Amino acid sequence: MSIKNNNTRREDLVIRQPISQRRRVAFGILAWAIIAIGYTWISYQKHIENPTDTTTPTWVQIWDGVRTVITYQEFDEHRWLVADFTATGLRLLLGLIPGVGFAIVLGVLMGCNGTIRAFFEPLFVPIGRVPGTAMMVAFFILVGTGTTMYAGMIMFGVLPPLALAITMAVDDVPPEYPEHTYTIGGTNPEVIWNTILPAILPSIIGSIRLQLGIALTALIAAESLVGDIGIGYRLRMEYRATRMSTIYVYLVILAVIGLLSDNGLLRLRHRLCKWYQRNGE
Numbered sequence: 001m002s003i004k005n006n007n008t009r010r011e012d013l014v015i016r017q018p019i020s021q022r023r024r025v026a027f028g029i030l031a032w033a034i035i036a037i038g039y040t041w042i043s044y045q046k047h048i049e050n051p052t053d054t055t056t057p058t059w060v061q062i063w064d065g066v067r068t069v070i071t072y073q074e075f076d077e078h079r080w081l082v083a084d085f086t087a088t089g090l091r092l093l094l095g096l097i098p099g100v101g102f103a104i105v106l107g108v109l110m111g112c113n114g115t116i117r118a119f120f121e122p123l124f125v126p127i128g129r130v131p132g133t134a135m136m137v138a139f140f141i142l143v144g145t146g147t148t149m150y151a152g153m154i155m156f157g158v159l160p161p162l163a164l165a166i167t168m169a170v171d172d173v174p175p176e177y178p179e180h181t182y183t184i185g186g187t188n189p190e191v192i193w194n195t196i197l198p199a200i201l202p203s204i205i206g207s208i209r210l211q212l213g214i215a216l217t218a219l220i221a222a223e224s225l226v227g228d229i230g231i232g233y234r235l236r237m238e239y240r241a242t243r244m245s246t247i248y249v250y251l252v253i254l255a256v257i258g259l260l261s262d263n264g265l266l267r268l269r270h271r272l273c274k275w276y277q278r279n280g281e
Contacts (some may be wrong), residue, residue: 019074057245080234085253087230091147092219095154099215100208102155103162110163111273112192114182121167126162130212130216132157136225153222154215162211169203170196202276209262216258243278 039056046056057065069081110117135153143149163222173196179197223232231250269276 028041040144045266055244057248059243062248065249067083068246069249082252083229084231084234084250085257087227088219088223088232091150091223091230092154092216094147094151095219096158096212096215098151098210099155099158100162103159104166104204105158105236107163107166108170108192108196112169112196117167120163124164128158128160128164132214133221136218137220139222150219150222154219157218158211158215162207165207166200166204169200169207172203173199199272202269202273205265205272209265212261213258214251216254 009115043056043058045055046060050121054061065251070079072080106116106120111119132153135157139149143152145262177195178191181191219236221231222232223230224236225232227233227236231254233252235247238244238250
């Protein structure tokens with residue numbers, strides 16, 4: 001009996017011991033319930049002190065914010081939600097697509113060719129350490145405050161760290177992989193396309209997942225400073241008016257979009273790299 005109890009205790013103490021799906025869902029619901037109850041209590045206390053308070057809106061005020069975001073029209077009769085998220089999404093794609101594309105090409109070449117690496121790595125290492133938000137002022141002065149500025153800021157913010165991450169992924173490819181391709185008569189382009197790229201594809205998608213949030217953060221920060229439309233602009237305007245009900249709605253929508261995009265990249269990795277498996281996926 002004592003041996004059985006000791007074994008049970010050992011199993012409970014094992015680090016990274018998996019738990020059941022039901023238990024995981026229950027604790028997730030509990031966490032959100034605690035946050036909701038805590039916020040309700042704080043909002044209630046604030047409105048006892050000041051019934052017109054808008055810094056911690058009640059759930060009724062938040063619902064009014066939802067209706068405002070959905071129905072209020074601006075920007076040539078376009079609704080806030082459509083106009084702001086369309087503008088921000090377009091800017092993000094215009095910077096992210098070329099930034100990711102160039103990063104993949106340069107990262108693979110840097111990992112495969114020592115001369116190319118010796119040229120680009122001394123540039124990318126220090127530039128990649130500079131936060132994108134810190135480079136905004138330089139882009140404001142050099143490019144202006146139009147769409148080109150947003151796209152350029154995102155592209156140059158994503159390119160160095162992503163290229164370096166891909167280069168390190170190439171370094172981690174076992175040497176016997178390309179050697180086997182050479183043995184059966186493969187050329188350099190065939191080794192890169194048929195051996196290197198498939199091996200590092202999970203790392204590429206994982207790195208893009210990280211850079212997506214960083215790029216969006218820098219974009220919203222830039223919009224909040226100089227934008228005349230977009231999510232950052234709307235957050236700035238609503239902050240000035242202390243209408244937190246609208247701000248909370250935008251934050252929730254951003255969280256949902258972030259979860260959907262992250263889940264989409266995970267599904268893409270699972271579909272393209274069926275051999276790749278990690279805990280929790």
